[in-house]
Amino acid sequence: MGVGALSVWEQSSTARVMAPARPRKLAKVPFVELADGRLQGVVSSGSDIGRVYVSSVAARTYAFACSTNNNRPCGGARGVFCKHIQALVAEAVLQYGAERVARYLAVEPPDGDPDAQALTAAMTATRPVKDDSSAAAQVFSRFLRHLAYLELAPVTSPLPEMQWFPATRAVA
Amino acid sequence: MVPGDAGGGLMRGDLLADPVEGLDEALAAVDAFDGALVAGLLRPGAAQAAAVAGLAEAVAGTPLTARVAEAAGRVAGGAAGEEHFVALAAARGALLGSVHDALALRIDEAVGRPTPEEESSPAAAEDKSSQAVARPEHGANLLAAARSWLCDLARSGWRGIDHESVAGAAPVVSAMLPDPELRRRATLLDGFAAELAASCPGATLERVPVRRWADLWSRALLLTVPGSAVERSDGSVTGRLLPLGVDVQEHATAVQAQVHAVFEPADGGAPRLVRAGVSAPKPDTVVGAGLWQLLRPRMSLLGAVSEGRSMELDAMPVTAEGDLVWDDERARAGEPADPFATARVRLSAATAARVAPLDRHPVRIAVPVLLEGYAAHSEEGRLAFDLAGQRLAVDTDRMPAAGPLTPEAVAASHACVGLLRWDAGEFILQPLAVETTVRKKTVAVHAGAWAGGTTDKAGVRAEKAATDAVAVLRERAGRLLRK
């Protein structure tokens, strides 16, 4: 495998692998991620400012879960996607683009440009089951870890390795 | 464009087009080794063993010879330990270091730059390295944990990664990030692990960023060697700092802005090319203008850049690589200074610092240049400048989205201050600022114009959105984090 066997992208030290998140309003869904084989995140409660819901949908099976940060099950997520999960899908589409969300969850939406509604419809049509494995504690701790990044002070000593991570105008 | 015009600091594009001797051979050995990492080195096949042996042959005759040959033998037998992977990463680094040097020399010729400064004196250099060794290494257990994770990656290969194996980096990164001395390692591991996580499972990946992941893997592994990330201090500098432009780097959870500038010592010594950087970890939802908001309070220079000012430095610490370690207490706003005037008058005489051995890699090349009298044209959606018959690719994708410089403005420009880089076999220009003609007047547009803030309509909107996003996260953190 010599030079020429690799494409330009494969030979590039700065090949773009992930597009940065698209800006979105965070009030309703402060945290969303595609990780651990799930679309997962945290949804603020509409009524109680101190409460959040931890929601997730698994890739491929679309098994779903929703509970509060104090581990109380969400009343709306008994047999169907509750409004929190629907909000999670909608914000994930804003942040990552529908295509990346669809690819990660292995959803094949009906033809045309997929949007959040189409993705949700395609998943619910398969009659997914509730996920009782309860990743809620793990997701919530990932959210706290995410928030902790804001508490870290900037530094002015050089980070030479950031040369591998050039800014990009492309968005997800 | 006038070839050989030293006074204006212009560049000879023809020199960039000539082949660089030894480059293809070095890169072929690197590519073969990188290819072996795709399937992993747990049970290497004949082709992989040959690729690793090829890497060892490519560094034969250097001080690394014996260690790398031994490592290659152990890898071929499927019995490599951590020190063997480190030896292979060092060999790969040495090859890319030689590529860096050849390319940097070619650029110096093309821009007519004085050769890099020598170390102030051999004694001083020795003193610096002995300090690096003598200093007790911080966080040795975290470095060991990082090394173990990276060696497991090499065994599984990029095709073998899964969520579980990649997640092993998270606790190491979380423990390292709050410690400023480990920030450099943490930031690299964090960005690398996030990319791997987004690419899981490796078995079903459509394509693998072969060179990139081998780069990140080997750099991260070398940084786990105690003493590897020690900054070599070169005292401090006093004088005038004339900014040329801002380069922004970011991954999902980190951002760095580097101001490239010409420094004029107050004692009348030769002008120097320097950089001043500021970086911060960030949540992935802080993007665009939000990046400037995180960095701005830590470095007044970003404000000076937006205002088009120089700054007066008083005993500002500087590293041997020419990086100012910024301290607002040691800087005050100076006279207005136009980056194009700086580039036209000072750039060609400014000397660059030598690059630290570990940092010698083509990705590190970012040489400030001034280009004028080119013809811009677009090929298959990619912009290029025609410099007296030589084509130079222009990477407009690197220009930060939260700034007024657009690909359209670059295409319409007649003068450009940029960074000359090299990637995937070609030289590339990253524009930092351009001059265009609007109603018969020359107008300059700077990529980093919004660094210190802006009154531009689109910029104000972006600032507002970013402020709101951070406010929500801070509110959530205040309510949930400290429970």
Ligand SMILES: [Zn+2]
């Ligand atoms: Zn719910």
